[in-house]
Amino acid sequence: MMSFPGISLEDLKKFYGELKDGEDNQRKFRDFISQEKWKLTDFQRWLDEAVQKKLSKEFQDIVTLLGKRLGFSVEFGYYSQVPGKTPYDGLWENEKLRIVIETKLGTWIRYDINQLGEYLDRVSSERGGNQITYGMYVVGQTEDLGPLSDQVRGNRYVNRIRIISHAALLKLVEICERTHLKNEQVSRILIPFDAVNVGELVELIQMLVEEAISREGPGLPPLLGSPLVEVPKVSRSSLSDLEEGDIVVCPSRPEGVDFLKRNQAWGFVRIRREPRYFALYVSSPIHAITHFGEVEKVAEPKDSRVANPEEYETYGVGKKVIQLKAGSLKELGDPITKGTQPIPQGIWYTTLSKFLRANTLDDLR
Template sequence: MTLVQIWKENPEQIRAKRVDQIIGFAGDGKLGDNNSAPSEFRDFLARVPGELIAKYANDCLESAFKDSGLALQDIVNEIATRLGFTVEPGRYRGTKADIGHDGIWTAPNNHAIVAEVKTTDAYRLPIETVATYRRRLIKAGRITEDHSSILIIVGREDTGELEAQIRGSRYAWDVRLISIDAFLRLMKIRQDLDSPSVEERIRAVLIPREYTRVDEIIDLVFSTTEDILDEVPDELGEENEVESAPGAKESKDREKPVSFNLACVERIGKSLHVELTKQSRVIFGDLDSGLKITCAVSKEYKNAGGLGYWFAFHQHQLETLSEAPSAYACFGCGSPERIAILPFNFIKSQLEGMNQTTREDGRMYWHVQIHKEGERWIMHRRKGFDWPDITSMMLVNNERAT
């Protein structure tokens, strides 16, 4: 039985294990460039939630078990994947014939980062050695000089000695430095939000810049705030209300957003018979089948016609679902006990009749409004468009309507 199969059948057993114990279940139980364990271990890391990634990183730093540095290398590469990089893992131990990088991370804009992972900065890191890796990769045509840089990821926040070493070298404009703790925080920001612009700015922070002007950092902070505000609707004026709907929803001041996405996703996974891994606040995917879902949630809004629920469905979410072999837009209506599971082709066909909001920065989203009228679940749209009955697409209590 593979490590991933053990995780699927008994996740609680795995959750209780240290990372060195988990590696013992993978392949031949030992990390090495010619061993079977690394592929199973990396496949496993791709499926576990972010909090376990953080736990395993801390295991590597605090336990200092044999090959803890090798495990940390894989963990750091997994974090990079979750930040939107395409990752080519490096060798655990370099040879004269092979370039000894820990990973090459390629961003969507084709900038390549040569990663170097260190559990501690207690000794002097040979910057020239890492720079040589980059030069060899450039010479081999695998990266370019103008669109590549070096990132050193260090296990502790106390990196003063290493920072001074980098500043005093001729590679200061090619190298960036980050601690594991800060790197984990970037992963958490990425997975707690749902914004391609935030993801892009996170990646940009890891590339060497001259920071006399701090606009880029301010943009990242501002973007994360804006994404959080998108979780709940702005106060709805007349132009955003559902036309001709009986007892249309009253305007509401912005309130604290509800959060039961994960409980909904667990039920959706069981209903669709897939294992869903978190990719962002609302996007989840099954690594085996390629299926993807979005899962937004809403509190209840009472009106004369019954209960109503409001959701934002963003353009980038539509694009993400369109790239998957199968996909659903899912909406938790008041609790995990009431979930609309809408096939991608259906939700796409309904967007024309929905209200839209376009923000000042150009980001756009549709207003998805679902009402319960008696025993029927209805999707409301603008005047002149039909209001489809989605009762058959609802997962209510423990039953999927058919």
């Protein structure tokens, strides 16, 4: 879909005028930025402009809308006090969590932190339900959040309020979209951690590592390319006549198997060694090593049999292609499944002897 880099918030302001609660220009502006065609880079450009030009109302609405891209249902708030309403800037919700958004272009808060805390109590009381209500300041200034953090730490609502810069929020949206994080996982990043149970933080880090692993591989293939090659299915015991040697294990999403079959090669990876063998670990929902092959060479992408390598998502300078010997690729009839230990991030190595004996991935260490 098209992006329109020439449209600035100043241009929109000339068209819509000053945004005011309940007026038609407010609805039109919110409808405009809510269109599906806008890319994350458009929101980044607009937020940066809003900070630079002190466009607080536009900043408020765009920040609120970003919650939708994190998987929350969103509700725009109010620019000023409205009789009978809790004047929060925005609201993000899911089945378990409610986040009251308060936006600031700088880190000096004009009002007492208690104001946001009181909004939390009012929203929780008015709306009821089982959701836990938290507050979050989204701040335009990125250099020093210390003064605001100190104010929050000294407040009685400290356990219910969090702070994030707009730049960090944009990074979180990008991570979410690139790694397909679920809204429940995003919520665990945003809401306060149990300061006693550090295992919760460990679980979150492990989840992010596994999501990163699942992104390994070539990315989406070109529409045109070599046909898929039928791969024989064999047991690992049938490989016992091969000479002992190192195996490089490469992680992949399930769709990466098509790339492997189509090219009889794997890319694009940063690798310095030239191992004798190759194995493919397929991430969720498979969680197993499913394919094996003999390495012919580790080559620059342009010198490999992969057509148009620059068209793949993970192609990059310094990355190589592991090219397999013709006809050596095999699907394992007895794949090596995930054990109890965390899966290493990126490529890793084992030996053929361990590979042949392994019951789970734990046995390859």
